[in-house]
Amino acid sequence: VAALLLAGVACGGGGDAEEDDAEPRAPLVAPPADSVDGISAGAVAAGVPTWRSYVATGREEVGGIEVFDSPGGEVQATVPNPGELGVPSVFLVRKLDVSGPDDATWHEVWLPIRPNGSHGYVRGEDVNLSYHDYRLRVSLSEHRLRLYTAGVLTETYPVGVGDDRTPTPGGTFYTKELLEPTNRGGPYGSYAYGLSGFSNTLTEFAGSDGVVGIHGTDEPATVGQDVSAGCIRMRNDDIEDLVRRLPVGVPVDIIA
Secondary structure (H helix, E strand, O other): OEEEOOOOEEEOOOOOOOOOOOOEOOOOOOOOOEEOOOOOHHHHHOOOOOOOEEEEEEOOOOOEEEEEOOOOOOEEEEEEOOOOOOOOOEEEEEEEEEEOHHHOEEEEEEOOOOOOOOEEEEEHHHEEEEEEOEEEEEEOOOOEEEEEEOOEEEEEEEOEEEOOOOOOOOEEEEEEEEEOEOOOOOOOOOOEEEEEEEOOOOOOEOOEOOEEEEEOOOOHHHOOOEEEOOOEEOOHHHHHHHHHHOOOOOEEEEEO
C-alpha cells in the first residue's frame, strides 16, 4: 500500500505496505470545461441534456467555501479554497440555481468530505460555473472503466480495483484534482486523479484520510485484478488518454 504524499490518496502499490517517497509535482490544469459566466444558471438549466454535468469552482477571492444545510440555513462545513494542493476547490453540482433568501442564488453540490455521499448548498456568488458532457462508470465485477461522452459510450478501459480487505467503495463521486507524480515509474504511474470519495475501511493511512483515486501503475500486469487498497488502477497509456480528454469535476459512478 502506498500513499500519494500531499494528495492524501490511499491506494495499493502492490506487494507489502510501503510509503512512496516520490512527491507529486504541482497539480496539473486539466482541459477546461465550458464556462457559463455571463449566462444565468436558470437560463442554462432550462434546456439541459440529461448527460450534462455542471461544476462549481471556488472563486479565487473566496478563502473558504461555506456549505449550508439549506439555502440561507446553517453552515455545516467550510471547504478550504484553495485546497492543500494550492488549486481551487471543485464541486459537482447536484441541483443548479436554487432560490434562497433575498432572491440569492444557491447551488446544491456534492461534497469532497466524509461521509461519502455528503451534499449541501453553496452560495452562487462564491463559485464559478462550468459544464461538460463526460461521465465515468466503473464496474468492479467486470474490472472495467467506461467513458461516456454526451451519453454515448466512447471508450472502455481495464482497471484494477480494491481487494477483499480494502474494497473500492461504491457510489457516485467526482474527480476533484489531477496530479502528476514526480516518479512516473512509481506505483501511481504517470497521473493520478483524486476523487471526492473515501475508503470505507481506511480512515487514516500514512497521515492521509483515505481518499480514493484513479491512477496509473508500475505493475500493468495487475490491471484487471482485485489488487489495490481501494483505488482504481489503470495502465499508464489509458490514464494518459483520460487526462488528454477530461476536465476535473467529472462524475464517477462506481458499481458492483
